Amino acid sequence: GEDVEQSLFLSVREGDSSVINCTYTDSSSTYLYWYKQEPGAGLQLLTYIFSNMDMKQDQRLTVLLNKKDKHLSLRIADTQTGDSAIYFCAESAGKLIFGQGTTLQVKP
Amino acid sequence: EAGVAQSPRYKIIEKRQSVAFWCNPISGHATLYWYQQILGQGPKLLIQFQNNGVVDDSQLPKDRFSAERLKGVDSTLKIQPAKLEDSAVYLCASSTNGNTEAFFGQGTRLTVV
Numbered sequence: 171g172e173d174v175e176q177s178l179f180l181s182v183r184e185g186d187s188s189v190i191n192c193t194y195t196d197s198s199s200t201y202l203y204w205y206k207q208e209p210g211a212g213l214q215l216l217t218y219i220f221s222n223m224d225m226k227q228d229q230r231l232t233v234l235l236n237k238k239d240k241h242l243s244l245r246i247a248d249t250q251t252g253d254s255a256i257y258f259c260a261e262s263a264g265k266l267i268f269g270q271g272t273t274l275q276v277k278p
Numbered sequence: 279e280a281g282v283a284q285s286p287r288y289k290i291i292e293k294r295q296s297v298a299f300w301c302n303p304i305s306g307h308a309t310l311y312w313y314q315q316i317l318g319q320g321p322k323l324l325i326q327f328q329n330n331g332v333v334d335d336s337q338l339p340k341d342r343f344s345a346e347r348l349k350g351v352d353s354t355l356k357i358q359p360a361k362l363e364d365s366a367v368y369l370c371a372s373s374t375n376g377n378t379e380a381f382f383g384q385g386t387r388l389t390v391v
Contacts, residue, residue, distance in 0.1 A: 174320075200377045212369065213321070213382040258320055264376045265334050266311065268320040 174261055174269035181275040188246040190272045192259035195240060199261040202235060204244045207256045207271070216244070216257075251276045280304065282383035284370050290389045296358040299386045303351070303372030309333075311380060312345055312355050313369040321369055327353065328376065360390045 173195045182188045194202065203218040219226045219233045219242070226233045232245040242259055256271040283302040291297050303310050308329050313321035324343065325335040329350040338345070342361070347353040357364055367387050371380040 201379070203379065205382075212384045213371075215379050215381070218379055262377050265323060265326050266371070266373075266376075266380050267323065268313075270320040 174259055174267055176257075176259055176269040176272045178270065179273050179275070181277065182249050184249060184251055184276055184278050186249055188244075188249045188253070188274055188276075190244045190246075190257050190259075190274065192242040192244075192269055193240055194242065194259070194261040194267075194269075196261055196263045196267075197237075197240065199263045201262040202233075202242050203260040203262065203266070204231075204233065205258045205260060205268075207258065209255075213258065246274075249274075249276050251278060282370055282372055282381055284368075284383035284386055286386055287384065288387050288389075290391060291360055293362055293390050294359040296356065297360055297388060298354050298356045299368050299370075299388075301353045301355070301370030301383060303353070303370070304381055307372035307374055307381075308350070309373045309376050309380075310347055310353050311369075311371040311373075312353070313371065315367045315369055315385070317366070324355070326376065333376065357388075360388075362390050364388060365390045 175193045204216045205213040230247045234243045254276045258268050258271045260268045310327045312324045315321045324338045325345045326333040327347040345355045367385040369385045371382045373380040
């Protein structure tokens with residue numbers, strides 16, 4: 171069955187890079203997503219990558235996909251305090267399955 | 279473009295009572311999802327509709343939860359009777375089809391006391 175795993179917590183200093191990792195199980199996933207959730211808010215799509223790509227860059231965000239190892243990562247360059255939130259990775263193979271989320275804490 | 283609309287935003291009920299949530303997806307989106315997000319956890323898929331048909335409801339507790347999407351547009355999710363462990367945020371999302379990005383509503387926060 172489908173399963174998505176993430177580390178639970180990451181703490182970085184403002185200005186550093188953050189790397190959030192995710193592993194998934196369904197090799198038929200066509201898209202892989204990163205969502206951001208701020209306290210009390212809904213889920214906001216940050217970025218996504220198609221399964222035939224290795225990398226996607228979007229301003230401060232870089233997504234890396236290792237399809238062989240079923241590993242996905244999100245790098246946030248120059249992390250700001252406004253980036254503090256919970257980040258969810260999700261796989262899509264006809265339905266959207268989420269990981270448990272990584273809480274990113276950014277210290278000033 | 280209007281987003282996914284959900285109501286109510288908050289609901290407090292006693293255990294064994296009934297409750298219903300409503301979702302209006304983005305116009306033209308064929309796929310509609312209901313997720314349950316318990317505090318500190320990731321969203322768990324309860325049910326997925328494609329138009330007005332059910333694609334997946336394998337994690338829906340069918341003894342107490344029901345959902346419908348009449349006419350393939352709006353959807354309602356009902357819990358009857360509610361239990362304490364149903365306290366969670368219920369998120370509705372929609373997408374053009376099951377493989378494209380999903381857009382989420384603000385969610386309904388349910389507290390069962």
